[in-house]
Amino acid sequence: MDITKIAQQATEYFNQGEYDRAIALYEQCIQANPALRYNYWYLGLAWLLQGEESEAQAIWLSVMTETPEEMDNLIAELLEILTTKAKEFLDSRKLQLAEKIYGQIIEIDATQAAAYYNLGNALAQQGNFEQAIECWQQSIELQPDLVDAYKNQGNVLQKLENFPDAIANYLKVLELQPDYDTAYNLGLCFSQIGRFDDAIACFQTTIEINPDYTPAYSDLGNLFLQQNQLEQAIFFFSQAIQLNPNFAQSYCHWQDILSQQGKSNEIIHTNACLLKALYLPENGFKIYFYLGKLLTKTNNLPSAIALLQKAAELQKDSPEIYWQMGKAFAKMGDLETALANYQKAIKLEPIWDSIYLDLGISLAKKGDLLAAIKVYNQALEINPKNHETYFYLGCTLSNIGQLDEAIVNFYKTLELQPQCSQAYWNLGSILAQQNQPEKALACCQKVMKIKPDMAQSIYDLMINLSQQGWLDEKTQPFQQLLPVETPLNFYETTLNWAISQRLENTNYCPVYPQDAINLIPPQTLDENIHFSFRFGNKIQLPGSFVAIVPDGRYWLNQAQDKSAVITSDNQLLGDISPQFPVLSPGHPDNHPSKHSIFSLSKLPHLEKLNETVAILAGLLNDTYFHWMFDILPRIELLHRGNIEITKIEKFLVSSHLPFQKETLNLLGIPETKILETHKYPHIQATKLVVPSFPSTIAWMPKWVCDFLRTQFLQQPVIAKTEKIERLYISRKDTANRRIINEDEIIDLLKNFGFQSIVLESMPVVEQAALLTNAKVVIAPHGGGLTNIVFCHPGTKVIEIFSPNYVYPCYWLVSNLINLDYYYLLGENPEGFYIHKLLYPNARIEDIFVNPTELLNILHFAGLTS
Known part of the structure; x- marks a missing residue:
């Protein structure tokens, strides 16, 4: 050559x-x-x-x-x-x-x-x-x-x-x-x-250098707001919106569409009204009112009250302003002023039962119980279907000793709202005092079923009532309701426990060894990759196993963000007791010594089961991503760990959602053997069979992807599914992380052959079939992207994030199955602090996408030709 x-x-x-x-x-x-x-x-x-x-x-x-x-x-x-x-x-x-x-x-x-x-x-x-x-x-x-x-x-x-x-x-x-x-x-x-003067000077310098940089105006507004300089705060907030009105206009348009569809809510409506008022400042009182309303929700009460007072000066005949002002003063503890404002609101609008309810609550807090009762009854005359009014009326009647009337109102509360744990709580206390211990304990049982995290409060109530002679703590129903102690200590790993008990050869079965995810940085138009993706070129994952814990206990809190496997000697098993926040494998804050269970006083009453129970439950069991990547693979671990599924008498797992029922059925978990997690928050089994998680919660090894593909891409529906090569997955039917200007984005994507789909109502096997045929997938961060696990290697994925919440789980999946992964950050053109007012919780905020930036990343990914 x-x-x-x-x-x-x-x-x-x-x-x-x-x-x-x-x-x-x-x-x-x-x-x-x-x-x-x-x-x-x-x-x-x-x-x-x-x-x-x-x-x-x-x-x-x-x-x-x-x-x-x-x-x-x-x-x-x-x-x-x-x-x-x-x-x-x-x-x-x-x-x-x-x-x-x-x-x-x-x-x-x-x-x-x-x-x-x-x-x-x-x-x-x-x-x-x-x-x-x-x-x-x-x-x-x-x-x-x-x-x-x-x-x-x-x-x-x-x-x-x-x-x-x-x-x-x-x-x-x-x-x-x-x-x-x-x-x-x-x-x-x-x-x-806290160096606010220096901060103000810096933001002013920013504006001098770049007069169009709206975040600086937003931050200036926030600083002046904190110092109660309201006029200056509103001036800079308005400047931020007026310099770049695209977000405000898109948000208001989106709110109008949601209203027409019956999908709007008070928060979105308030946000839209504030943005519109800032963009059209001639309606000055609306700026003061809606900004004050949002600040009341975030407990910035002095500023909220000052704003609402200014709104009242400008619009003296608005009952809503006085009502909101009453709420702010009540939150602040100034009940006299709160009462005065509620009464002004009622004078202007005498048929809003909710104002009477808030007035009654404040009167009761002030100690004027008879006046509160009168007001509650007025509220019920206007709206006899408000369960809250019956509840507060019952509380007040109880406080003045009218127990029979209180009971009637608590039963009415429960008729309208059967899941009101506080009503059962109060009802149980009264029934005990009326020497109806069985009914009282039945109410306590209801509380424990509806809100098991109230274990310590239930315990305190029952002990208090028994000390007063209302309940007999020696009775079986009393004993059956008592909560139990939290773990005394922990084993760092389940293997440590097995070795200490000489059970490593009989009760501990390793399945998959330690593994690693080889990481390729995501592709982005930004100069530097986001901090959320900075894990180097590899991250080590722990191995997986199945353990059999004799007389073991399992606890899952009501929010499904804390869990524990506990041994018969009351020790926590650290590596199979995850909790939120989810941290990367090996993170020092993952150490079991830091588990929140040790800060609790009591755990809910223990349901003892003389059976073999397999734990499939994890964290956020009703979230599609966690279900697919954390929960279902535990079934595979049972098989690989040589556990005879037919010999397992019960499975603790959530199964009330369609995708849960479908997938459990496909994987051979009989409905008759299921214990629902919300009904059994704390159990003890003769044999507790615990498959570990595939590695660490939300961090999946490659075998999990292979398992899901094998199970769900073999179904007959695959061949019948329409082949769509370019997909945009919409979240329009969800409650959060929706694209605010989605109509505009979909119109843009249609020019390049994309079709918009909604996955929530589709069976899992159909979702798998749809994604396996895709060559390009674009979606806001959310559960729908879980299905990229079914894509072929080389498929392009563009994930859209809120700039304030970036989570790398789908990038990890892309690395495991060799997808071509890109990401795009949405924008806060109105500035960070205005956006934080609209969305205090960044994890669930809706996303505004700059169409030009989307077009740029499409071009960068080679999708515009």
Whole structure:
């Protein structure tokens, strides 16, 4: 073969990452022409990228001559090639390869400030923040005016909440080369440590540099609001909206559509009204009112009251303003003023029963119980179907000793709202006092079924009533209701427990060994990948197993975000007792010593089952993602752990949703053997069979993907499903994380062949069939993306996130089955603090997508041609 062609082929192999083949060809080239240095440089580089640093250095040294001048030229030539290649790898996010080369550059020439700087960038994007900061500091020592090193260091320190050091770096940037982004971040840092005057100055500087940067206006508004400078706060909030009205206009349009569909709610309506008022400030009182209403919800009461008072000055005949003001004063504890405002509201609008209810509650808190009773009765005359009014009337009648009347009202409450645990609670207390212990204990049982997390409160009530002689604690019904003690201590792992009990060969069955997810960084238009994706190139996952715990206990709290497996000697098994927040495998805060169960006083009453019970329940069992990746694979572990499913008498698992029923049926779990998690929050079984989670909650090994694909892609429906190559998964029928301007986004995507689908009502096997035929999937973050597990390798996935909540679970899935993963952040064009007013909980906030940015990422992913 021609030596030129061999060299070209070697370069192709090198660029493809096939370093073994490249090495062989470069060696051929060197044999054919020993004088051509280029081949030595790339031969050494190929060895370096294979991890053979010594071999690389030996090859490079073999070219070096003894003449100092020639040596300098050769080193410069080598460094130029290494620097070019390292930057290519860094820009294409081959971060480990870039890290290796920059490390070698520094070893050759430790005066290269740019190499330290870029090495810091490569390390930071892998989550190695301490090492990154060390590199940036070294680059600054070598080049004190390296602005970007200060800036990147400031960004990381700000993320780590080291605000003083972040401030020092940002100040240096502004000294060297002022820019609006740094001034803004500096303002955020000053805000975090309470230096509000400095923060205001920074945001004003931001606006001077970039008058169109709306977040700075929003933050200024927030700071003035905190200092009760309402006019200035509203001015800057209005400026933020008026400078960039797209979000406000889209939100109001979206709210109108939801209203027409009957899907709007009070929160969305209030948000839309505030945005509209800020955009059209001639209706000034509306700004004060709706902003005050939102601040009342977030308990910023002094500012809320000041705003509502201003609204009342401007609109004296609005009952809603006085009602809202009454709520704010009541929350603040100023009952006299609250009462005065409720009465003004009633005078203006005498047929709103909800105002009477709030008035009655405040009168009762003030101690004017007879007046409260009168007001509650007035409310019931207007609306005899309000269960809350009967409940509060019952409470007040109970407090003045009219127990028979109180009982009537609590029963009426339960007739209208059968799940009102507090009504059962109060009813049980009264019935005990009336010497009706069986009925009283029945009420306590109802409380425990509806709200088992009230175990400690139930215990305190029952003990108190028994001490007063109302309940006999020796009776069987009393004993059956008593909550139980929390664990005394913990075993860090289930294997530790098995070894300590000499059960490792009989009651502990390893199934899958430790594994790892090899990670490829996500693709994005942003200069740096989001902090939520910075886990390096690999993350280790623990192995999986099945354990049989004699007389073991299982507890799941009502919110399904805390769980525990407890041994017969009252010890927590740490590795199979997860809780939220979900942390990455090996995270120090995952240690069982930090489990929240140790902060509880009591656990709910224990249901003892003289049976073999398998635990399939996990966290958030009704969430499709957790169901598919955390719950169903535990059935596979039972099979792999040589557990005879037919011999298991009961399975503790949630099964009330359609996708749960469907999948359990397909996997052979009989409906007759199911114990529902909400009915059995705390059980003890003769044999508690506990398959571990596949690894750590929400972190899945590859075998889980293979298991799901095997189970759900073999169904007959696959062949009949319509083949749609480009899918947009809508969340319009869910309660959160919806795309606010979805109509606009769908219209844009239709131009490139996308079809919009809603998955919630589809059977799982149909969802699997639909996704297996897809070549491109775009969706906001949510359960529908769980189905990308059924896609073929190479399928492009574009996930859309709120900028304030980015969770990497679908990126992990994409890495496991080799999908081509991209992400796009939505925007808060109105600024962070206005958005936080609209959505205090970032995890569930709805998302505004910039159509231009979506078009850009479509082009970046090669989907616009």
